[in-house]
Amino acid sequence: MEIEIALKRLSALAQQSRLEVFRRLVQAGAEGLAAGDLARAVDIPANTLSAQLVILVNAGLARSRREGRSIIYSADYDGMGALLVFLMEDCCQNRAEVCGPLAAAVTRPSCNPV
Amino acid sequence: MEIEIALKRLSALAQQSRLEVFRRLVQAGAEGLAAGDLARAVDIPANTLSAQLVILVNAGLARSRREGRSIIYSADYDGMGALLVFLMEDCCQNRAEVCGPLAAAVTRPSCNPV
DNA sequence: TCGAAGTTTCCATAAATGTAGAATTATGGA
DNA sequence: TCCATAATTCTACATTTATGGAAACTTCGA
Known part of the structure; x- marks a missing residue:
């Protein structure tokens, strides 16, 4: 982005x-x-x-x-998702310190409905 | 947050x-x-x-x-990580449409160093 | 103790942003 | 066609934000 x-x-x-x-x-x-x-x-x-x-x-x-x-x-949602990806990748360079808490959030059930 | x-x-x-x-x-x-x-x-x-x-x-x-x-x-990094979690959870309610692209980013190797 | 380097604080100014009253536009029903 | 509803655009004003010159502060070396 x-x-x-x-x-x-x-x-x-x-x-x-x-x-x-x-x-x-x-x-x-x-x-x-x-x-x-x-x-x-x-x-x-x-x-x-x-x-x-x-x-x-x-x-x-x-x-x-x-x-x-x-x-x-x-x-x-697409626009917002793209912003989050930008912040994570371009801005934070996928640093583990930042990814960590986010990985937990993203793998929660509410985030992955059936 | x-x-x-x-x-x-x-x-x-x-x-x-x-x-x-x-x-x-x-x-x-x-x-x-x-x-x-x-x-x-x-x-x-x-x-x-x-x-x-x-x-x-x-x-x-x-x-x-x-x-x-x-x-x-x-x-x-903690402060930034917390912001991303806020945007994902509180703001976007962990909507799958937003989590999707992010999940891909978060599971990339660069994000999970050995 | 003096001076230089690195940085911040103070201050004034210019530019951008938020807000809402009044007027305007679009839609649908009588 | 006329009116009421729903929303926007126009406009002006107040507030906030960004910027950088000048002065002040802190640290270190001579």
């Missing part, structure tokens, strides 16, 4: 409300959440949230689609 | 020169690098770099120690 993209994604996550929004999107799964519902859930004015969502989408961490009058946002 | 700490670490990495500095520190390994050498390597004025290093240390991504007249900086 190019550094510029990694920086964009890191910046997108490095902000209180955007990180919370992203987590909610992950929880919501593939169906996603309408912008309005999201705004109510995180208690942020619709236009402010809209600006945050633009940043997440632009960073490749979320997607949007229209459904009637609503616009539905969902987490971009 | 607390959200606040995660945000601090993400912010610390979400900046061009700091990300580069962190990568160099990872490359340098446990011995680390003197602030001055680092400044020359990344071509940044000493005082500017110093401010960046404060941010990395404060975020728990780097450590410093004095050696004679020099101050040696090194990457904090």
Whole structure:
């Protein structure tokens, strides 16, 4: 992954409300959440949230689609996975000290559903 | 990990020169690098770099120690590992879509030295 | 005790970011 | 066609962040 993209994604996550929004999107799964519902859930004015969502989408961490009058946002798992791989490989050079705790997390059952 | 700490670490990495500095520190390994050498390597004025290093240390991504007249900086692997675990577990809920590519990375030989 | 090397702190300035009111656009129902 | 709903874009303002010159601090060798 190019550094510029990694920086964009890191910046997108490095902000209180955007990180919370992203987590909610992950929880919501593939169906996603309408912008309005999201705004109510995180208690942020619709236009402010809209600006945050633009940043997440632009960073490749979320997607949007229209459904009637609503616009539905969902987490971009591929984008997030690629960021984690970048941090692990390019940034940390697969150092055992960093891999260790992560290997434990990645091999947990929740991470490998049947 | 607390959200606040995660945000601090993400912010610390979400900046061009700091990300580069962190990568160099990872490359340098446990011995680390003197602030001055680092400044020359990344071509940044000493005082500017110093401010960046404060941010990395404060975020728990780097450590410093004095050696004679020099101050040696090194990457904090534990801090970085914890951030990755946070992103994987708390943030992404160990979703298989995100774990997948990461599992591949984590099981590579370079990540599990003899 | 002095001076040089290495680094940080102080400070001011420029640039980027976050926020939300008001206006605008798109959609669907009456 | 008209209205209400859902969301975005425009705009301005306040806050935060990045940057580097100058001064100060610490360490070591002469």
